[in-house]
Amino acid sequence: MKDFGYTLQPDFSIDFDRNDKRMMLYVVNHEPSLNLCIGCGSCTATCSTGHFTSFNIRAIHTLLRRGETHQLKQEIRKCMFCGKCQLVCPRGVNLRNVILRINRAIEQIG
Amino acid sequence: MKQRIIIIGSGVAGLTTAGVLAENGFEVVVLEKESRIGGHVRKWDRLFPNRRPANEVMEFIEKVLNSSVDLRCGVTVNGVIRHDEEFIVLLSNNETVTGHALVLATGFQLFDAHKKEEYGYGIYDNVITSAELETIFKEGKQLTTNEGKTPHRVGIIHCVGSRDEKVGNLYCSKVCCVTGVKQAIEIREQLPECEVFSFYMDLRMYDRHFEELYYEAQQQWAVNFIRGRLSECSENPDHTLILKAEDTLTGRPLKMTVDIVILLVGIIPDPETGKIASMLGLPIGTDGFLMSGDEHIKDNTTTIPGIYLTGAVKGPASIVNTIADARATAQQITSRFMAG
Ligand SMILES: Cc1cc2nc3c(=O)[nH]c(=O)nc-3n(C[C@H](O)[C@H](O)[C@H](O)COP(=O)(O)OP(=O)(O)OC[C@H]3O[C@@H](n4cnc5c(N)ncnc54)[C@H](O)[C@@H]3O)c2cc1C
Ligand code: SF4
Ligand code: SF4
Ligand code: SF4
Numbered sequence: 310m311k312d313f314g315y316t317l318q319p320d321f322s323i324d325f326d327r328n329d330k331r332m333m334l335y336v337v338n339h340e341p342s343l344n345l346c347i348g349c350g351s352c353t354a355t356c357s358t359g360h361f362t363s364f365n366i367r368a369i370h371t372l373l374r375r376g377e378t379h380q381l382k383q384e385i386r387k388c389m390f391c392g393k394c395q396l397v398c399p400r401g402v403n404l405r406n407v408i409l410r411i412n413r414a415i416e417q418i419g
Numbered sequence: 420m421k422q423r424i425i426i427i428g429s430g431v432a433g434l435t436t437a438g439v440l441a442e443n444g445f446e447v448v449v450l451e452k453e454s455r456i457g458g459h460v461r462k463w464d465r466l467f468p469n470r471r472p473a474n475e476v477m478e479f480i481e482k483v484l485n486s487s488v489d490l491r492c493g494v495t496v497n498g499v500i501r502h503d504e505e506f507i508v509l510l511s512n513n514e515t516v517t518g519h520a521l522v523l524a525t526g527f528q529l530f531d532a533h534k535k536e537e538y539g540y541g542i543y544d545n546v547i548t549s550a551e552l553e554t555i556f557k558e559g560k561q562l563t564t565n566e567g568k569t570p571h572r573v574g575i576i577h578c579v580g581s582r583d584e585k586v587g588n589l590y591c592s593k594v595c596c597v598t599g600v601k602q603a604i605e606i607r608e609q610l611p612e613c614e615v616f617s618f619y620m621d622l623r624m625y626d627r628h629f630e631e632l633y634y635e636a637q638q639q640w641a642v643n644f645i646r647g648r649l650s651e652c653s654e655n656p657d658h659t660l661i662l663k664a665e666d667t668l669t670g671r672p673l674k675m676t677v678d679i680v681i682l683l684v685g686i687i688p689d690p691e692t693g694k695i696a697s698m699l700g701l702p703i704g705t706d707g708f709l710m711s712g713d714e715h716i717k718d719n720t721t722t723i724p725g726i727y728l729t730g731a732v733k734g735p736a737s738i739v740n741t742i743a744d745a746r747a748t749a750q751q752i753t754s755r756f757m758a759g
Contacts, residue, residue, distance in 0.1 A: 347582075349620045350665025354650035354672050368670050397650055399583040
């Protein structure tokens with residue numbers, strides 16, 4: 310076959326229908342306050358880890374809620390569990406428990 | 420005999436209600452705790468959405484007052500006694516007034532920005548509130564830093580004391596988004612060399628001509644909007660301020676140095692009004708504002724016949740909504756006494 314120099318790129322969009330939502334369900338069932346998030350970014354802005362690495366706690370828990378979990382394991386490891394994010398959240402999301410539950414979900418579902 | 424109506428509060432709500440009732444032939448007593456009438460609008464310089472002088476609106480409202488309106492400033496309410504079909508109001512100056520209906524038009528208070536300590540109000544001199552900026556404009560002054568310098572960059576912070584469970588206020592104050600956009604334009608107009616950055620979570624341009632004002636702010640005045648809630652403000656040795664937020668649209672933490680920070684303080688319920696309500700047995704909403712008889716169809720009456728609510732005492736409202744509400748209240752009272 311003639312090579313035209315094109316490659317097929319994997320789909321970059323969030324495929325919500327195909328994504329595995331088990332981790333998301335596990336986390337929001339155990340910590341329903343995650344559903345209260347309004348995406349304000351205060352958690353990320355205050356997170357020390359996020360200032361020195363590409364770690365973004367808001368992006369992580371938002372992606373989780375879309376069923377995007379492939380980066381979750383490597384990313385959540387960077388969290389120091391200091392709880393600063395939770396102190397500033399205007400919606401009272403229990404972020405420490407969200408992070409704890411993400412870790413549990415990784416152990417259990419994986 | 421003319422029926423007498425007692426109105427507590429002489430803001431846009433109380434004065435508009437008074438004006439219409441007087442026109443309809445009632446005797447009206449307006450009680451105002453401050454030394455001057457007019458409420459908050461008297462303190463504003465120019466109004467959203469069209470930046471017309473607030474004085475014009477005040478003049479219009481005051482013009483409708485006539486000799487059947489008895490204005491009493493510098494008095495508050497110490498107690499209310501219901502006697503048959505009448506209300507006897509005990510005033511702070513030990514006088515009493517008797518009326519056939521009572522209108523609560525006591526409005527709102529501004530959120531105390533000291534409570535958001537991480538934003539530095541009361542700690543750093545170059546952090547001011549939106550209400551203080553109105554005063555600067557109203558006095559015809561130039562916006563300068565506390566050190567007297569012309570600012571190169573100003574940050575405007577949305578939702579200060581609103582939409583924040585940490586301060587106990589979950590609701591949106593409704594008028595601060597558009598106030599912030601209006602003030603951003605006014606700063607650019609006064610200081611064309613000064614950049615303006617607004618930090619917001621959502622821009623709630625809910626009413627007519629609000630979205631157009633936002634468009635104008637971008638198109639004509641190059642105001643910058645960053646979608647992220649301020650997490651903290653700190654001071655440099657030279658008294659400039661560092662703002663930290665997540666720039667949520669790029670997904671990265673952001674810091675920025677500004678010369679002045681303007682906090683768009685929210686609207687909160689008046690604690691004194693809460694006491695009057697408890698005294699009368701009127702229900703208070705979970706947000707702390709007073710509850711009407713029915714939020715859709717009886718929004719001016721209350722669970723107690725003869726007691727009415729009007730204006731921002733029921734929660735954040737713009738002037739146009741307050742005036743419409745006040746006229747509706749006056750109409751309800753008129754119908755009640757005409758019919759019976
Ligand atoms: C920063 C800011 C800017 C704004 N700019 C605009 C704008 O540009 N355009 C616009 O449409 N709206 C604007 N608004 C909204 C506007 O201020 C309100 O719509 C308006 O003030 C509501 O009028 P009111 O009479 O209900 O309440 P208020 O203005 O609060 O008046 C209540 C009055 O009752 C008196 N009172 C309270 N308790 C008692 C008591 N116990 N006894 C006696 N008297 C009492 C108070 O002293 C006051 O005079 C702005 C609001 C803010 C916070
Ligand atoms: S608990 Fe984790 S995510 Fe939250 S601020 Fe600390 S390091 Fe960041
Ligand atoms: S601080 Fe709270 S509301 Fe804001 S993005 Fe983080 S979790 Fe969501
Ligand atoms: S109107 Fe805007 S600034 Fe005011 S509380 Fe609502 S969203 Fe925040």
